[in-house]
Amino acid sequence: MNAQLKAFPLRLDTRQGKVDMTHGSGGRAMAQLIQELFLKHLDNDLLRQANDQASFDVAAGRMVMSVDGHVISPLFFPGGDIGSLAVHGTINDVAMSGARPTYLSAGFILEEGFPLADLEKIVISMSQAASEAGVPIVTGDTKVVEKGKGDGVFITTTGIGVVPAGINISGDRAVPGDRIIVSGSMGDHGVTIMSSRENLEFETSLTSDSAALHSLVEQMVAVAPEIHCLRDPTRGGLATTLNELAQQSQVGMQLSEAEIPVKPAVASACELLGLDPLYVANEGKLICICSEADAQRLLPVMRAHPLGKESAIIGRVIEDPHHFVQMETLFGGSRVVDWLSGEQLPRIC
Amino acid sequence: MKYVDEFRQHKLSRQLAAAIRDEVDPGRSYHLMEFCGGHTHAIFRYGVQDLMPDNVRFIHGPGCPVCVLPVGRIDNAIHLVEAEDVILCTYGDLLRVPASGRNSLIKVKAAGGDVRMVYSTQDALNIARENPDRQVVFLAIGFETTTPPSAVALQQAKREGLKNFSLFCNHVLTPAAIQNILESPEVREIGSVAIHGFFGPSHVSSVIGSRPYEFFAEEFQRPVVIAGFEPLDVMQSALMLIRQLNEGRYEVENEYTRVVTREGNQKAQRLVAEVFELRRSFEWRGLGLVPYSALKVKADYQEYDAEQRFQIPVSPAKEVKGCECPAILRGAKRPTDCKLFGVVCTPDNPMGSCMVSSEGACAAYWSYGRFRQPEAKSA
Numbered sequence: 001m002n003a004q005l006k007a008f009p010l011r012l013d014t015r016q017g018k019v020d021m022t023h024g025s026g027g028r029a030m031a032q033l034i035q036e037l038f039l040k041h042l043d044n045d046l047l048r049q050a051n052d053q054a055s056f057d058v059a060a061g062r063m064v065m066s067v068d069g070h071v072i073s074p075l076f077f078p079g080g081d082i083g084s085l086a087v088h089g090t091i092n093d094v095a096m097s098g099a100r101p102t103y104l105s106a107g108f109i110l111e112e113g114f115p116l117a118d119l120e121k122i123v124i125s126m127s128q129a130a131s132e133a134g135v136p137i138v139t140g141d142t143k144v145v146e147k148g149k150g151d152g153v154f155i156t157t158t159g160i161g162v163v164p165a166g167i168n169i170s171g172d173r174a175v176p177g178d179r180i181i182v183s184g185s186m187g188d189h190g191v192t193i194m195s196s197r198e199n200l201e202f203e204t205s206l207t208s209d210s211a212a213l214h215s216l217v218e219q220m221v222a223v224a225p226e227i228h229c230l231r232d233p234t235r236g237g238l239a240t241t242l243n244e245l246a247q248q249s250q251v252g253m254q255l256s257e258a259e260i261p262v263k264p265a266v267a268s269a270c271e272l273l274g275l276d277p278l279y280v281a282n283e284g285k286l287i288c289i290c291s292e293a294d295a296q297r298l299l300p301v302m303r304a305h306p307l308g309k310e311s312a313i314i315g316r317v318i319e320d321p322h323h324f325v326q327m328e329t330l331f332g333g334s335r336v337v338d339w340l341s342g343e344q345l346p347r348i349c
Numbered sequence: 350m351k352y353v354d355e356f357r358q359h360k361l362s363r364q365l366a367a368a369i370r371d372e373v374d375p376g377r378s379y380h381l382m383e384f385c386g387g388h389t390h391a392i393f394r395y396g397v398q399d400l401m402p403d404n405v406r407f408i409h410g411p412g413c414p415v416c417v418l419p420v421g422r423i424d425n426a427i428h429l430v431e432a433e434d435v436i437l438c439t440y441g442d443l444l445r446v447p448a449s450g451r452n453s454l455i456k457v458k459a460a461g462g463d464v465r466m467v468y469s470t471q472d473a474l475n476i477a478r479e480n481p482d483r484q485v486v487f488l489a490i491g492f493e494t495t496t497p498p499s500a501v502a503l504q505q506a507k508r509e510g511l512k513n514f515s516l517f518c519n520h521v522l523t524p525a526a527i528q529n530i531l532e533s534p535e536v537r538e539i540g541s542v543a544i545h546g547f548f549g550p551s552h553v554s555s556v557i558g559s560r561p562y563e564f565f566a567e568e569f570q571r572p573v574v575i576a577g578f579e580p581l582d583v584m585q586s587a588l589m590l591i592r593q594l595n596e597g598r599y600e601v602e603n604e605y606t607r608v609v610t611r612e613g614n615q616k617a618q619r620l621v622a623e624v625f626e627l628r629r630s631f632e633w634r635g636l637g638l639v640p641y642s643a644l645k646v647k648a649d650y651q652e653y654d655a656e657q658r659f660q661i662p663v664s665p666a667k668e669v670k671g672c673e674c675p676a677i678l679r680g681a682k683r684p685t686d687c688k689l690f691g692v693v694c695t696p697d698n699p700m701g702s703c704m705v706s707s708e709g710a711c712a713a714y715w716s717y718g719r720f721r722q723p724e725a726k727s728a
Binding site: 258273274276330332334335338 | 357358359362363366393394395396397398399400468580581696697707715716717
């Protein structure tokens with residue numbers, strides 16, 4: 001590597017420097033960015049080979065693959081940033097099949113003028129998230145777009161994983177009688193992001209729940225290999241994800257509002273903004289649908305895991321030709337919990 | 350959540366439901382109009398109707414600011430963005446309201462128009478300060494609740510001498526609209542629409558007080574109970590209305606005493622009076638032209654009045670054919686009476702304004718209540 005370092009007589013200026021068009025041109029500046037920023041922090045055997053692809057042996061059995069684009073604003077928020085989110089998000093998408101995630105790729109679209117210091121912070125955070133999860137980023141790509149054509153940085157991550165034998169988890173497998181479990185409080189991530197948006201500052205001690213859920217999933221499938229559905233309620237929140245599952249499985253769902261964990265700070269912020277926590281995004285929570293017997297087996301296992309301490313059974317799957325998700329409200333009435341329409345926009349008065 | 354959970358307790362709701370059941374006379378019906386979209390939202394979100402006896406019916410009124418804004422005013426706002434190249438700031442709900450020609454502010458924004466969603470008038474002022482070379486217009490809508498912040502913004506703009514900020518005023522007034530509904534032929538003529546009592550708005554009343562309702566409680570002999578927005582408030586207020594009706598009383602009562610006084614917030618009232626004055630008449634969706642039902646910017650502040658600063662054409666806006674929003678807003682029809690409801694008009698693709706805001710009767714029916722319809726239309 002020493003020979004290569006000499007190719008760049010001046011070190012990459014990660015304090016004052018900014019991304020410019022040459023960083024995506026395929027020339028020396030790009031090589032230096034890869035060497036002194038990406039490789040420096042994300043270093044692993046496969047990435048260091050510096051090929052256009054990562055090459056590795058695969059285990060026998062069923063593999064899964066998932067891709068996720070990250071375009072958030074703001075890029076940094078309490079409890080994480082776009083880097084850690086890009087790692088966690090894709091690991092979770094892979095893990096929701098019951099798979100053990102093995103490798104990740106990362107594609108960066110950088111906007112001209114983006115501070116290299118911020119980029120380095122993001123890459124360090126990705127590196128930490130990937131190494132904590134034990135899922136290395138083994139190949140990547142960088143492109144630069146002109147100023148005004150991007151929003152700082154967009155990161156797309158792809159992940160692959162191996163499904164243990166005998167596991168068959170899919171969104172179309174919920175059947176009437178199943179129980180619906182969530183692994184913790186709803187809405188933490190979305191409210192944290194909103195509270196740190198420029199035009200909506202309000203004080204909160206909340207942090208994003210962004211986390212990689214594969215170790216929780218691993219323990220869950222170990223005690224209950226017959227789990228029917230797993231999904232992480234990200235964009236659109238719990239309500240939207242349950243509607244997806246109800247539609248896919250052609251069933252209805254009956255929830256109990258009293259059982260759904262929501263942190264008081266999240267509930268208050270939503271009250272203030274006219275939002276509903278059931279529609280607010282999560283990045284470190286999962287929904288599990290399984291038989292009642294499995295639910296009883298899973299609950300203690302999930303609650304013993306640091307990412308599942310507040311796990312709760314929030315409802316059950318029912319027969320319903322309309323595939324509605326319904327909820328008994330805290331108040332004792334009942335209502336439909338519908339799909340999110342458009343964006344969740346605050347009400348006026 | 351302190352001061353909120355107390356008003357959503359299941360145990361209390363059951364007690365109140367029992368009290369209401371005891372109070373109602375099974376031989377008569379109770380049609381209670383909640384004027385305010387906030388109440389409509391609470392009734393649906395918490396399933397309050399489920400806790401009522403069959404002969405107590407909620408009629409959803411026109412108190413959703415987004416729903417009553419006529420199509421023409423949205424067309425005007427779009428004109429400001431497209432023809433005058435202004436930065437248009439407004440509250441989020443308004444972005445999806447359908448304008449003429451199936452246009453909307455959100456589509457204008459997607460096509461490159463500079464439309465920005467703000468959370469307060471202060472955000473709009475900041476945008477004006479940060480963009481001294483651009484004209485910034487705040488599209489102001491809402492009832493008496495949102496009017497004081499608009500007044501403050503204009504005072505600030507004047508004090509700072511901001512040359513690039515103006516306000517497109519669409520503020521409307523509650524008492525005039527309630528009176529209009531009570532005077533409408535459907536309500537006056539027997540056998541058409543029966544409205545026996547009113548839930549008075551909560552936040553609006555925190556500004557204007559309970560006194561403005563005294564006139565029509567007396568004049569139209571209908572009880573009014575100022576009700577808070579929490580579900581227990583709505584139930585307690587329903588009980589108070591039912592009691593008044595049973596006892597043949599028609600008074601203004603205040604359930605929302607933790608916020609509302611008879612005189613209201615006089616400081617806010619003075620603020621509004623300094624900046625705004627009554628319009629001779631204003632068009633409401635559903636109600637048509639209602640005399641003295643809206644505000645306009647006073648002459649003293651005319652340089653901050655978008656209607657003075659820009660040439661805004663009068664647009665001959667048309668409602669979508671078949672859309673029953675006007676009748677629904679008057680309480681004359683239910684959302685399910687509309688042929689478009691759930692067929693071509695859904696919250697994802699609203700044809701009428703009542704389907705846009707979650708406070709609109711159609712959106713609330715669709716989102717929270719459609720499992721009640723035996724022939725529910727599946728999306």
